[in-house]
Amino acid sequence: MRRLLLALPFALLPLAVAHAHDDDDHDHDHAHGTLGAHEHGVAKLNAVLDGNSLELELDSPAMNLVGFEHAASTDADKAKVAAVRKQLEQPLTLFGLAAAAGCKEDQQALESPLFGDAAKADNDGDAHEHSHQHSDIGAHYQLTCSNPGKLAQVDLAPLFKAFPATQKVNVQLIGPNGQKGLETTPAKAVVTF
Template sequence: MRRLLLALPFALLPLAIAQAAEEHDHDHQHASLSAHEHGVGRLNAALDGQTLELELDSPAMNLVGFEHAASTPADKAKVAAVRAQLEQPLVLFSLPQAANCVLSQQELNSPLFGDKPDADDDHDHDHDHKDAKDAKDADGHEHHHDHSEIHAHYQFTCSQPDALKTLDLAQVFKTFPATQKIQVQLISPNGQQGLEVTAKAATLKF
């Protein structure tokens, strides 16, 4: 499968935090590029002819509400529910019916889905908290060592791509309210842009 997004995996991300650059020092900016930050998701979007590709990466905390391996029935039910929501991208991303987009490829990956478990998944609950406490004591900030990500990749074939004037992420924020902002890299016939969207400003233009 030809993946449009591989060409510029993170090339535009510095633009997405351009506004933050005025308020943070350079070291903090650099760290934020690859940081696992709760409340913040990342979306790559590319439109090339009739092919639309979307790639969403998010801390599991934003979508599921936890990042440990699901062991209780309630946790497993929550993971299953989130996976089912991610399996409906036409609804999740509010793609306009006029564009006549059909999902041609879909890939969901996460340690919570049983994919590539994190090393820390085997750690017990107390040990995880001890690690976090030690990290907090060392520098005054709390760091968790059991981070889990959820990765969703979609490819659509849209017979009327001219109808894709905007990408509305409002349903993403509504479905996953713990997501406070999404850093977006957008590649379209009109060029490339990096920006940040929130629930109050969730629409971007192709």
């Protein structure tokens, strides 16, 4: 499966940013083996451009996207989760890609306990324990670009605008010019391959 394309190179990359919660003595749920600690306001993006294939993998605490991490029980919470899921289902509006590159979405996978996916924490019915659960949202997109030579950058400004609680995104890029890691913010939202 193409997911290996993302998993292997990123396992070899050094971390670009030191993580503030390394001394945290809580036992957190880190969805699908993500790098670093669960930190509100901070998301991670892996971007791989290989030939005409562009893969984007976003991993974010749910707090950044929906404003909470508990299971949606009220109608308002359920509506918020549904609205965020609908936004995440449209990667071409969340990530600014050059129109000349002709990128079209092939596949996507969205994962989160908030979307009804099984939580990775154990469910023993202890309400206190669940009130402290950290939920992440993962989004994996595979796109095909008819003219990948025109894809020189990815603009994350639409992502920051859609989810204003996201203060920075740590990006790992692999493209025709090699690999690099960098930090983006709403004021510095463009990354180049």
